Ligand SMILES: CC/C=C\C/C=C\C/C=C\C/C=C\C/C=C\CCCC(=O)SCCNC(=O)CCNC(=O)[C@H](O)C(C)(C)COP(=O)(O)OP(=O)(O)OC[C@H]1O[C@@H](n2cnc3c(N)ncnc32)[C@H](O)[C@@H]1OP(=O)(O)O
C-alpha cells in the first residue's frame with residue numbers, strides 16, 4: 058500500500074514537537090538545515106544508489122566506490138560546497154572509502170605535525186586532491202604498541218635524505234585504509250635514526266605511486282590486504298600492505314613541527330610533549346565518538362519503527378495482535394539503546410568542545426590538559442564504540458528473523474561498524490590508558506594538587522568514599538544529584554580499590570599487569586560517569602520546543618538507570634546503594650519506559666534520516682514493510698530463474714536417484 062503512512066498512529070501519539078527535537082539532535086538550526094539539504098541531495102542522485110551493494114563482487118564494489126568518490130568531488134566543485142557541506146556529503150554517501158582517510162587522517166596529520174612551510178606545500182596539493190594520502194602507522198607485527206613499530210627512517214647526511222626501510226616481514230605496513238589501491242602518498246610512521254641513534258617514532262610524507270600512471274614507485278611493494286568481514290560492508294575500502302626497500306625521501310619530508318633533523322643530521326627535540334606526535338589519533342578518536350551516535354541511532358531507528366509495525370500474539374477471536382514494541386522485554390532492550398544514542402550525541406558535542414579547547418591551549422603552549430584530553434578521547438572512543446557495536450547487534454535481534462536479512466540494513470551496518478572497536482586503538486588497550494590516568498590522579502589525592510575537569514569529583518573523596526545514597530522512593534532516582542552521587546561514588550571507589558591493590562605490589566608495573574581486568578572496569582565506570590554527567594549538563598541548557606526537554610529528561614534517566622541496573626554488582630559491592638534502592642531504580646526505569654513508549658517513533662523520526670541513508674526495508678519511514686520485503690526478495694539473483702542453475706547437474710540426479718543407480 059504505497060503512499061500510506063503505516064506509522065501515522067504512532068506519530069500522532071507523540072507528546073513533543075519533532076521538528077524542534079530535530080534541531081536539538083543536529084546541534085543547531087544551521088547544522089540541521091545543512092544536513093537535511095545534503096541528505097536529500099545524496100538520496101536523489103542515482104550515482105549514490107546503494108541498495109545493490111551486497112550483490113557486487115569486490116572488484117565491482119571497489120570500482121563503484123571510486124565512481125561515487127569522483128562524482129562526489131565533482132558535485133562539491135560544481136555546487137561550491139564548503140568544508141562542512143562536503144563532510145556531510147561524504148557522510149550521507151555512506152560508503153567507506155579512501156577519502157575518509159585522506160580527509161580524516163592524512164590532512165589532519167599534516168596540519169597537526171607539519172611546519173607552516175610543509176603545510177603550505179602539501180595541503181595545497183591535498184586539498185585539491187592532486188595527491189591522495191593515507192595514514193600508514195600500523196604494521197603486520199605491531200598495531201597497539203606504537204613504540205614497537207619497526208620501519209626505519211635513517212638520515213643520510215651525504216645526500217640530505219631519509220632512507221625509509223622495512224627491515225622484516227613484521228615491519229610491513231598492514232591495514233592503512235586507502236593504501237591498497239589508491240593513495241599516491243602516505244604519512245608513514247617510522248623510527249627516526251640519525252648519527253646511529255634511534256629517536257623513536259616520527260611521521261614522514263612518502264610518495265608511493267606515480268602521479269602519471271599510478272604504478273608503485275621503485276622499491277615500493279604495495280597491495281590490498283584482502284576481503285574483510287561482511288558482504289559489501291567495509292570491503293569498499295582498500296586497506297593495504299606496504300614494504301619499502303631503502304626508499305629515499307628528501308629530509309624536508311619529515312614532519313618537523315614537533316622535532317627536527319638539521320642538514321648536519323643533528324636531532325633537535327621539540328620543547329613540547331613528545332606525545333603530540335599522537336595528536337592525529339586524539340583528533341580521530343573524538344570524531345569516532347561523534348560518529349557512534351550516528352551508527353547507533355540508525356540501528357535504533359530501524360528497530361523502533363519495525364517494532365511498531367511488527368505484531369505477535371495477544372489476539373483473541375481473530376482480533377489484532379500486539380505490537381512487539383508494547384512488550385516490556387522489547388522496551389527494556391530497545392529504549393536504553395534509544396537513550397544511549399542521544400547520550401552519545403551529547404557527549405560527542407562536549408568532546409568536540411574539549412578537543413577544540415585543548416587545541417587552543419596547545420597553540421598557546423599550555424599542555425596541562427593534554428593528559429585529560431587523551432584519557433577522555435581514548436576512554437569515550439572505547440565506551441561508545443563498544444556499546445554501539447553491541448547495540449546494532451541487539452537491534453538486529455530485536456527485529457527477529459527479518460533483522461537477519463541484508464535488506465534490513467542491520468547486518469551491513471554491523472559489519473561496517475564493528476571494526477571501530479579495534480581501529481584507532483583497541484578498546485581494551487584504550488581503557489587501560491584511562492586506568493593509568495586514574496591511578497595517577499588517585500595517587501596525587503592529598504598531595505595538594507586538586508583534580509580538575511572530568512576528575513574533579515575525585516577532589517570530593519572524603520565525602521564520596523563514605524556517603525550512602527539517600528534515595529527512598531522510585532521518583533528520587535529522577536534527582537540529578539542522587540544519580541550523579543551514585544555514579545561518582547562507584548567510580549571513585551573502584552579506582553581507589555584498584556590503587557590500594559596496586560600499592561600491595563613492590564613492582565607497580567607488575568601490579569598493573571596483574572590487575573588489568575579490574576583496572577578496565579574502573580576506567581569504564583569513570584567513562585560512564587562522564588556520559589551521564591554530560592547528559593545531565595545538557596538538560597541544564599536552555600532547550601526550547603514543545604515537550605522536548607521532558608523527552609530528553611526521560612531518556613537521560615533511562616540511560617543512567619539502565620547502566621545502574623546493568624552494573625548493579627559494582628554499585629552494590631562498593632556499597633553505593635542498597636538492594637532496596639536498586640529495586641526502586643528498576644521501578645523508575647519501568648515507569649520511564651511507559652512514558653517513552655508513545656513517543657518512541659517520533660524520537661527516532663527526530664534523527665531525520667532519509668530512506669536512502671537508512672537503506673532498510675524494516676526501517677522505512679512509511680512502515681510499509683511486508684510488500685517491500687517481497688520486492689527485495691524478487692530482486693535476488695537466485696529468483697532470476699524459476700529453476701536454479703545447477704539443477705540438471707546436481708539436483709535432478711539426486712531427485713531421480715540416478716546417483717544411487719549409478720553406484721549399484
Ligand atoms: C567508515 C568510517 C566510519 C566512521 C569514522 C568516523 C569518523 C572518523 C573520521 C575520520 C577517520 C576516517 C576513517 C576511520 C576509519 C578508520 C581509521 C582507523 C585508523 C587507524 O586505526 S590509525 C592507527 C591507530 N593506532 C592506534 O590507535 C594505536 C593504539 N596505541 C596507542 O595509541 C599508543 O601506543 C598507546 C595509547 C597504547 C600508548 O602506549 P604506551 O603507554 O606504550 O605509550 P607511550 O610510551 O607511547 O606513551 C606514554 C605516554 O604518552 C601518553 N599518551 C599516549 N597516547 C597519547 C595521545 N594520543 N595523546 C597524548 N598522550 C598520549 C600516555 O598516556 C603516557 O603518558 P604518561 O604521562 O607518560 O603516562
Ligand SMILES: Cc1cc2nc3c(=O)[nH]c(=O)nc-3n(C[C@H](O)[C@H](O)[C@H](O)COP(=O)(O)OP(=O)(O)OC[C@H]3O[C@@H](n4cnc5c(N)ncnc54)[C@H](O)[C@@H]3O)c2cc1C
Pocket residue numbers: 158192193194195198199200201202231232233234291296476479480481482483484485486489573
Ligand atoms: C578496519 C580497520 C581499519 C584500519 N585502518 C588503519 C589505518 O588507516 N591506518 C593504520 O595505521 N592502522 C589502521 N588499522 C589498524 C588498527 O589501528 C589496529 O588494528 C589497532 O590499533 C589494534 O592493534 P592490533 O591490530 O595490533 O591489535 P593487538 O594489539 O594485536 O590486539 C590483539 C589483542 O591483544 C590485546 N592487547 C594488546 N595489547 C594489550 C595490552 N597492553 N594489555 C592488554 N591487552 C592487550 C587487545 O585487547 C586485543 O584483544 C585499521 C584496522 C582496522 C580493523
